[in-house]
Amino acid sequence: MNIKNIIRKSLKFDNMKGVILVTLLFLISFFIARSYKAYLVENKSDSFSEFLALPEFNVNDSMHRQLLKEALNSFYPEQIEKNEKTANELERYVVEKFTNPLFKEGADRGFLTFGKIPDIILRFIPFVIIFLLVLGITYYGAVTLGTIKYLNYKKKSESVVLTLFDFIKSEINRNNFFRDKKFWQKLLTYSGLIIIKMFGYLVLFSPAYVAAYAMRTKIDTDTYPFLILLAVFTNGILINYINKFYTFLLHEGNKGYVETALVKNLDEDYNNEKYFSTKLLFKIQKKFDGHVFGHIYKNAEFQFVQGIKDMASFLITGLIIIEMALNIQGHFGYELLKQVLYNNYDVVIFYIYLIFLLVKITEYSVDSFDNFLKRKYAN
Amino acid sequence: MQTNMKKYISRAKDFISRVYDNKDILWIGIYISGMLLLILWDSLFLNAPAFSKVFTAYINSIFAGILVIVFAAVLGWGAALAEYYTRKKGNKYLITIWDLFVNMFKSVPQIIGILVGYIFLAILISHEVITGSFFQLFWMAVTISFFVFIEIKELLEERIEYYSRSDFFNAMLCCGIKESRIINYEIFWKNSRDHIIQKLISILGITIFLQCSIDFIVSVGLTSGVSLTNFPNTLGNVLAKLDSKQDILAMGNLFSDPLYLPKLFTTHLQGINIAFLITFTLLSLYKISNGYLRRKGL
Amino acid sequence: MKEFNFNIEIAKKGKEIVSIEKYRFTESKITFLFGESGIGKTLANKAIFGLLDESLLDVKINGLNYSAFKKHEVCRDFRNNGFFVFQEPSSHLNPLIKISEQMNEGDIGGSRNDKEVLEQLWRKQFDSFYKNVIDIYPKPYRPSGGEKQRVLAAMAFKKLRVLKNYDSRNLYVFDEPTGNLDNYFRNVFIDNLIEQYIKHRFTSVFITHDYSIVAYIQKRYSKLLSDIEYKELYRAGEKSKLRKFDSAEFLKYDFKKLARNSKGSGQLKLAVKSGIKVFERELIFSKNEDTNYRASLKVNSGEITYLKAPSGEGKTTILKIIMGLVKADEFAIRFEDKIVDQTTLPKFWSEVIWGKVAGIVFQHADEALNLNSKVKEVFQALPLEEELTDLDIISKLNEIFDEEITEEFINKKTGQLSGGQKQKINLLRTFMLDTDIILLDEPTSGMDFNSIKKFLVMLQKKLKENKAILLVSHNEDIFDPLVDEENRYYLKTTD
Structure with a gap:
């Protein structure tokens, strides 16, 4: 029996075991949450509900409430403290009734029933689809832009800031350079580039809800395409993974096999259009055979596969944040938030369990793919 | 005169290109000067109550963030050791239970875990078990740290694993040096400090992001049965307040009227301020952590 | 015969890490280079072969900055006509490309004379090991370190075969090429090297710690001794210096x-x-x-x-x-x-x-x-x-x-x-x-x-x-x- 096989099998088993155990845990907490809720309903202890039913009593009128309090005090003078409490609770109830939109919507505070499950699943499916799209786009973006960043590093292209300095230094030699219109044009261009770069950074790092609110008056931010755009470009996710891939490339670039490739005199010119034309760079399946970079890229890409797991869980967090923060009605994340705030913990647990499954399935697929590659390369 | 100027520019460029190699230091500089500029601007255009609100929110958020990384460091360290010794003991049941525990924290997206934790906190606060903004921030930080410490744990494990693969661990064991000393002193302290610091900086960024998001969500979401309004001011919940939100929405005007810009920075300052603080802090932390990584060659 | 002479200075972030004055070896001879590890034997040779990354290291050779040296004809000739066999065989093969493909890339592609070269290094029939050792992806333990080392050596010998003009300036560096080989295969490797050398008279630097090689060469190739030089790099203060290694003293030493x-x-x-x-x-x-x-x-x-x-x-x-x-x-x-x-x-x-x-x-x-x-x-x-x-x-x-x-x-x-x-x-x-x-x-x-x-x-x-x-x-x-x-x-x- 092969050791590798044993390890692989046990790995699968462990994965399954984890899922099963966590499922059990979810089930247990589900029933605990449920019985707790049942207990609350049974012992509904607000002391004022009986008064709400009084004819002629208008809870919205503060004078009525004041009257009720005084009436209580005169009927039960021995329990002034309790009366005070009842009155306070009533006050709070009224305030809440006005400020809390849930009351107006006619909140559903019921249990999770089989009838509700399809509804939840129907909300979950678009969520999964969006997640997969976002995952794909982010992965492609990270790999492509990471590659371009590495090529720039290899070409030793200087950053805009340094170029600006060089430009001023070279211009300053000329007499009366500041009377020349062209000087100012160029200066403006460079400064503009720097400002755009800075602004771009700020957008990439802004939390999604900030970006969305900034555009909300002009664009309908609750559409699916916009959701995808937000999920990819904000929250600092894309830039983070571009850099991760770039770091992998840097790391691989210093490995021994690159030296061997150099000694074999593979092409090492990073300006060669034969390998690095824009068209080739933006291909989904990138290949750089015959160039030293081909070796580097292959290894970096292979290692990046495991990073997808990380990326996936962060993207899910990002998506949920967007849906919750933007209050997108009917979307999975927002509905989840609503259930949390209704204290419908049994429903919440079901939502969370769905997300847990999504994370696990993603992890499992990534692992299987990774294992497939590893098996291939392990001969 | 021109030669003089040329010299200065040349020197300035040298200076910049030198700090360019140490991007973490560069970005610490950028961050501090950005903050000073912001304070200057605010003192001119932002009214005093709004300024103090923004200021407290910023201090609270950063303070909570720092608490989180302290807790995360302690939790991560404890968990890494626990994992190491559990595995070494080889007790199957113990390992399964431990794996399950870790798995739970890993497989539930952070934001949901923190949300549930916050609800729990809110209940405690409304029952006045937790009072005072220090303790509220303290427990907020504890809640968040439970969902970010895994990264530290995994880093430390990776370090142990790295040194176990080479003869480092074995050679020291055979010299009769205690295992706990090898792990805590020789590996963590002597050989992983830079890695840990870098990780903590990046966790600080994640923490501030999560904290702002969660505060924003619970404030903007729905003020309901569990009233979270008693939470101390943080960047996230101040941003969610109506006036700040209006300010951010006003940014949309720029699309149709670019000349709106000056007005944005004078009359809608509070919201813009908060949004900028969050974004700029996140960006700077990211750049600092990345620069540190490159400078130390990790 | 012409002698190469290099002054090599290598610094990292302004701190000097290797500095060798008068790093010399003779054209068309085999130079065995001894010396304790970590004093810059590998780095010096990589430097003159144009393999260092100037964005990480500041390198100066004979007063030239590194990018100028890389364009210099000496360096270009070394690269074009020579080869470098690296010390750690495992990290010097790409784990994601089959060895057989890696042996047919770049300069050493085209001529598919793997069979002959490999058979000589393995002393075995090609078919008996090709499928298990060559036609696979390199992994940490398979093929073994020794086998990988022979693969890298085979690449150098392939390069020798495709070289068109043996009179042109060239350099073959072997950096501890026998470190993972047992004594039998070490000797096989040396025999191969010398056999090729007798045919083509190329320039070679052979870095090693294995003093037994001195004894083996003395015994087996005493006629060639005039074409072989023994040198030793040693530390003198902060710098490294080159001196002749006294092979006679080693051979006479009474253990x-x-x-x-x-x-x-x-x-x-x-x-x-x-x-x-x-x-x-x-x-x-x-x-x-x-x-x-x-x-x-x-x-x-x-x-x-x-x-x-x-x-x-x-x-x-x-x-x-x-x-x-x-x-x-x-x-x-x-x-x-x-x-x-x-x-x-x-x-x-x-x-x-x-x-x-x-x-x-x-x-x-x-x-x-x-x-x-x-x-x-x-x-x-x-x-x-x-x-x-x-x-x-x-x-x-x-x-x-x-x-x-x-x-x-x-x-x-x-x-x-x-x-x-x-x-x-x-x-x-x-x-x-x-x-x-x-x-x-x-x-x-x-x-x-x-x-x-x-x-x-x-x-x-x-x-x-x-x-x-x-x-x-x-x-x-x-x-x-x-x-x-x-x-x-x-x-x-x-x-």
């Missing part, structure tokens, strides 16, 4: 002298039963190189026991099993009066053996030492009864070091030391524990000849103190004369 003085009391301290089952194979000891007649491995006080095996046969594994670091499925070991086997708990080693009864010196000082601790901290970490003062440490170090040890030296981080210095500290750390049994895994790795001599004196002292020593090394020319015939064992594998 037996040490052996004669070192007869101990011969009490049995450690015994390992032949037939250890581990990793799905069985390891056995034999006193005879050619037969599998089994014998228990015995280590007596005041004596050296020498365990030999072809590389990759698990010598290090045996030492690790003895020290309880690797758990074998079936084994039996006796430490004086204590018998241990597969049922013994790991606790036994940590409580009884480590640092008390037995100590071990690992082969790679780089891995075994904490490169971020100061030299004195390496010793202060030891669980000794009395705490060591700086002076104690200095006086101990002076016993094995050539140079005068200063306060400054023991406050340096070990990572800043050269390979030879690290190895000495690695040795001394275990010796300081004063255990009765000492296991040594390739103790002379990375040392130059001077250090080896000092080490042997130290070893002799340990024998006089009645220590029992178990030694693993491929440097037979040095250790064979030292160890009695009856204390030599051969390690073998059966499936």
Whole structure:
């Protein structure tokens, strides 16, 4: 029996075991949450509900409430403290009734029933689809832009800031350079580039809800395409993974096999259009055979596969944040938030369990793919 | 005169290109000067109550963030050791239970875990078990740290694993040096400090992001049965307040009227301020952590 | 004949790491380059071959900055007409491309003469190993380090075959090309090299620590001695310098002298039963190189026991099993009066053996030492009864070091030391524990000849103190004369 096989099998088993155990845990907490809720309903202890039913009593009128309090005090003078409490609770109830939109919507505070499950699943499916799209786009973006960043590093292209300095230094030699219109044009261009770069950074790092609110008056931010755009470009996710891939490339670039490739005199010119034309760079399946970079890229890409797991869980967090923060009605994340705030913990647990499954399935697929590659390369 | 100027520019460029190699230091500089500029601007255009609100929110958020990384460091360290010794003991049941525990924290997206934790906190606060903004921030930080410490744990494990693969661990064991000393002193302290610091900086960024998001969500979401309004001011919940939100929405005007810009920075300052603080802090932390990584060659 | 002469300066972030004045070798000769590890042999050769990354290192060669040197015709000729065989074979093959493809890339593509080249290095029929060794993706343990090393060498020999003009300037650097080979394949490799050399007279630099090569060449190729140069890189202050290596002194050196003085009391301290089952194979000891007649491995006080095996046969594994670091499925070991086997708990080693009864010196000082601790901290970490003062440490170090040890030296981080210095500290750390049994895994790795001599004196002292020593090394020319015939064992594998 092969050791590798044993390890692989046990790995699968462990994965399954984890899922099963966590499922059990979810089930247990589900029933605990449920019985707790049942207990609350049974012992509904607000002391004022009986008064709400009084004819002629208008809870919205503060004078009525004041009257009720005084009436209580005169009927039960021995329990002034309790009366005070009842009155306070009533006050709070009224305030809440006005400020809390849930009351107006006619909140559903019921249990999770089989009838509700399809509804939840129907909300979950678009969520999964969006997640997969976002995952794909982010992965492609990270790999492509990471590659371009590495090529720039290899070409030793200087950053805009340094170029600006060089430009001023070279211009300053000329007499009366500041009377020349062209000087100012160029200066403006460079400064503009720097400002755009800075602004771009700020957008990439802004939390999604900030970006969305900034555009909300002009664009309908609750559409699916916009959701995808937000999920990819904000929250600092894309830039983070571009850099991760770039770091992998840097790391691989210093490995021994690159030296061997150099000694074999593979092409090492990073300006060669034969390998690095824009068209080739933006291909989904990138290949750089015959160039030293081909070796580097292959290894970096292979290692990046495991990073997808990380990326996936962060993207899910990002998506949920967007849906919750933007209050997108009917979307999975927002509905989840609503259930949390209704204290419908049994429903919440079901939502969370769905997300847990999504994370696990993603992890499992990534692992299987990774294992497939590893098996291939392990001969 | 021109030669003089040329010299200065040349020197300035040298200076910049030198700090360019140490991007973490560069970005610490950028961050501090950005903050000073912001304070200057605010003192001119932002009214005093709004300024103090923004200021407290910023201090609270950063303070909570720092608490989180302290807790995360302690939790991560404890968990890494626990994992190491559990595995070494080889007790199957113990390992399964431990794996399950870790798995739970890993497989539930952070934001949901923190949300549930916050609800729990809110209940405690409304029952006045937790009072005072220090303790509220303290427990907020504890809640968040439970969902970010895994990264530290995994880093430390990776370090142990790295040194176990080479003869480092074995050679020291055979010299009769205690295992706990090898792990805590020789590996963590002597050989992983830079890695840990870098990780903590990046966790600080994640923490501030999560904290702002969660505060924003619970404030903007729905003020309901569990009233979270008693939470101390943080960047996230101040941003969610109506006036700040209006300010951010006003940014949309720029699309149709670019000349709106000056007005944005004078009359809608509070919201813009908060949004900028969050974004700029996140960006700077990211750049600092990345620069540190490159400078130390990790 | 023309001589190359380079002044090489390499700095990292403004700090000088290698500086060699007058790095010389002659065109169309084979230069064997010795010297302790970590003083820049590899780096210097990579530098003149144009392989360093100028964005990480500041390199100056003969006053030229590196990008100018890379464009210089000397460097271009080296690259175009030469080859560089790197030291660590595992990291120098791409794990995601089949070896057969990697052997047919770039310059060495096109001509598909793998078969002949490989057969000569393997001394076997092509078909018998091609599928299992060449037509696969390189993995950490498969093919083995030795096989990978031969693959890299094969690339160099392929390059030699496709070279059109042998009179043009060229350079073939072999950086410890035999480090992972056992003595048989080492000799096969050298035979191949010399055979090619006789045909084409190329320029070659051969970096090595294996002094046995000197003896082999003397014996086998004495006619070629005028085409061979022995050189040694050594440290002079902060710089490295090149000098002629006195091969005659090595050849005449009387190792037996040490052996004669070192007869101990011969009490049995450690015994390992032949037939250890581990990793799905069985390891056995034999006193005879050619037969599998089994014998228990015995280590007596005041004596050296020498365990030999072809590389990759698990010598290090045996030492690790003895020290309880690797758990074998079936084994039996006796430490004086204590018998241990597969049922013994790991606790036994940590409580009884480590640092008390037995100590071990690992082969790679780089891995075994904490490169971020100061030299004195390496010793202060030891669980000794009395705490060591700086002076104690200095006086101990002076016993094995050539140079005068200063306060400054023991406050340096070990990572800043050269390979030879690290190895000495690695040795001394275990010796300081004063255990009765000492296991040594390739103790002379990375040392130059001077250090080896000092080490042997130290070893002799340990024998006089009645220590029992178990030694693993491929440097037979040095250790064979030292160890009695009856204390030599051969390690073998059966499936």
